[in-house]
Amino acid sequence: MLNHQQLDRAWIADHVPHQGTMCLLDVVDAWDAQHIQCHTSTHRCRDNPLRAFGRLGAACGVEYAAQAMALHGRLLAPGSSVSANPGYLVSARNTQLHVSRLDDIAADLKVTATFIARSQNTVLYEFAVGAAGSFLLSGRATIVIDSSGVAP
Numbered sequence: 473m474l475n476h477q478q479l480d481r482a483w484i485a486d487h488v489p490h491q492g493t494m495c496l497l498d499v500v501d502a503w504d505a506q507h508i509q510c511h512t513s514t515h516r517c518r519d520n521p522l523r524a525f526g527r528l529g530a531a532c533g534v535e536y537a538a539q540a541m542a543l544h545g546r547l548l549a550p551g552s553s554v555s556a557n558p559g560y561l562v563s564a565r566n567t568q569l570h571v572s573r574l575d576d577i578a579a580d581l582k583v584t585a586t587f588i589a590r591s592q593n594t595v596l597y598e599f600a601v602g603a604a605g606s607f608l609l610s611g612r613a614t615i616v617i618d619s620s621g622v623a624p
């Protein structure tokens with residue numbers, strides 16, 4: 473059952489390493505052990521640090537999803553934990569882009585991530601980014617949680 477207690481941008485900024493304009497998500501709408509749902513309007517911001525040549529390409533949506541995954545990990549960390557272990561995006565697979573850019577999407581982005589599996593050092597998620605009932609991009613991402621156990 474999803475927890476629908478909304479968490480605002482201030483809470484998000486306190487719980488992810490991304491700060492300032494690189495903190496891309498505005499609100500955590502709901503979560504449980506398997507899922508997280510967030511939304512944001514930062515894709516329309518002129519000072520979005522992911523913009524290049526005045527545009528925000530759709531592939532940047534993977535970073536939005538990765539930040540949702542980081543928040544999910546933080547929400548599931550033990551209550552007394554000051555911070556969750558840092559994670560590193562190492563793979564994005566089966567990524568499908570249904571639009572070429574995000575900055576021209578008038579509606580807020582809805583970012584979802586679903587936990588699929590975990591091994592000793594990695595976590596696998598499915599993700600989707602949509603707006604106004606349309607899918608914009610989707611895929612799977614692998615996150616390394618404890619990079620000390622991964623061979624160089």
